[in-house]
C-alpha cells in the first residue's frame with residue numbers, strides 16, 4: 001500500500017515542474033515583447049554634408065556620403081550599418097535644385113531620407129579693360145573709351161550690360177550677372193594735358209562794309225594743340241543783312257563732347273551809304289522816264305531824243321536780251337540809266353528781300369557790262385506805292401528803307417502817260433502828258449518804251465515842251481525822287 005502511495009507522490013511532483021517551466025517561458029516571452037515594444041527600434045540616417053547643401057555651378061559634385069543604423073530607446077544604436085540605395089543626380093552644368101533620395105530596408109519596412117542640393121552661381125563676371133598703345137585724350141573728345149569686355153561663367157558675354165560711370169580722373173565699370181553677382185573695375189585716366197582749341201577769325205574781329213555790299217564771310221580756322229582741323233565741328237550763327245545799315249554779329253563756336261564751348265564773335269558794321277541832298281531845278285523841267293525796256297522801239301526813241309538834244313531816263317530790265325545793247329547806247333548819248341529789276345516779275349521779286357536783291361544786282365551787273373559803271377538810280381516795278389506786293393506784308397517799307405541805306409535813289413512819278421493800260425492811242429498819250437506837265441513845275445513822266453504808240457508820242461511832247469519853256473533832263477542822284485506814299 002505504501003509503495004502505491006509513493007508512486008502517486010512522484011507523479012504529482014513531476015506535473016508541478018512543467019507548470020513552473022511553462023509559466024517561466026510565458027513570463028520571459030512577455031518580458032521580451034515588452035522590451036521590444038518599448039525599445040521602438042527604427043532606422044536612423046546620417047548625412048555627411050547636411051540635408052541641404054550648395055554646390056557651385058560647373059564644379060564636380062561628389063556625394064559626401066550617408067550611412068544608416070537601427071536605433072531604439074532602450075538598446076540604443078546598433079553598430080551594424082545598413083545597406084543603402086541612392087537615387088537622383090545633380091547636374092552642375094545647370095542652375096537649380098536637385099533632390100537625392102537614400103533608402104534602406106529594416107524589419108520588413110522601407111526607410112528613406114532626402115538631401116537637397118542647390119547648384120548655385122556665386123562667381124562674379126570678369127571685366128577686362130583694353131588699352132591702346134600711346135593713346136592720348138583730346139579736348140574735342142575728352143577721354144574716348146579704349147574698350148572693354150565682360151564675361152560671365154553662366155551668362156557668357158555681358159559686355160553690353162556693363163555700366164560705365166565717368167568720374168573726373170577715372171572710369172568705373174560695373175556689371176552684374178543673372179544670379180546677382182557684381183563686378184566693378186576702375187580705370188585711371190591718362191593725364192588730360194590738352195589745351196582748348198583756338199578759333200582764329202580770318203579778316204579780323206571787326207569788319208565795316210557799306211550797305212549794299214554783299215557780305216562774304218572770310219571764315220575762321222579752328223585748330224588744337226595736336227594741329228587737328230576741327231572746322232567740321234564749327235557752328236556759325238548770325239547773319240549780316242547787307243542791304244540794311246546796322247551792327248551785326250556772327251558767332252563761331254565749337255563744343256566738345258564734354259560740353260565745353262569755345263567761341264569767337266565777329267562784329268560786322270554795315271554803314272549806310274546815304275544820299276546827297278536833293279537839288280530841285282529852278283527852271284520848268286520835264287524828266288521823261290521810260291520803263292521796262294530796252295525793246296524794239298528803244299532805238300527809234302533814242303533817235304528822236306538825239307534829234308531834239310533832249311535827255312531822258314531809262315529804268316531798264318533784261319526782259320528782252322536782244323536789245324540790251326541799247327542800254328549802252330542810251331548811256332553814251334547822255335541819258336540816265338536806272339535799275340528796274342532784271343525780271344520785272346512781281347511774284348518773284350517781292351517774295352523776299354533776298355529774292356529782290358538777287359534780281360536787282362543781276363540787273364546792276366548787266367548795266368555795268370553795257371555802260372562800264374553801276375548806277376544809283378532805281379524805280380520799283382509798280383512804283384513804291386504798289387499793292388501787287390501785298391502778298392508779302394511790309395516788303396515795300398523794308399525795300400524803300402534798304403534803298404536809302406544802300407545809297408540808291410528810287411524814283412516814282414507825278415505824271416502818267418496812261419500807256420500801261422489807260423490807252424493805246426498816241427494822241428491820248430500826248431494829251432495825258434501835256435495835261436499832267438501843266439500841273440507841275442517839275443514833272444517826272446512815266447512812259448514805257450516797249451509800247452510803240454507811247455514812243456510815237458515823244459516827238460510831239462518834245463516840240464510842245466520846247467515851245468512852252470520846259471527843259472528835258474535826265475534824272476540824277478540828287479534829282480527829286482517824286483516819292484509816292486508807300487502802301488505796303
Ligand code: ZN
Pocket residue numbers: 291292340344380381382
Ligand atoms: Zn515797269
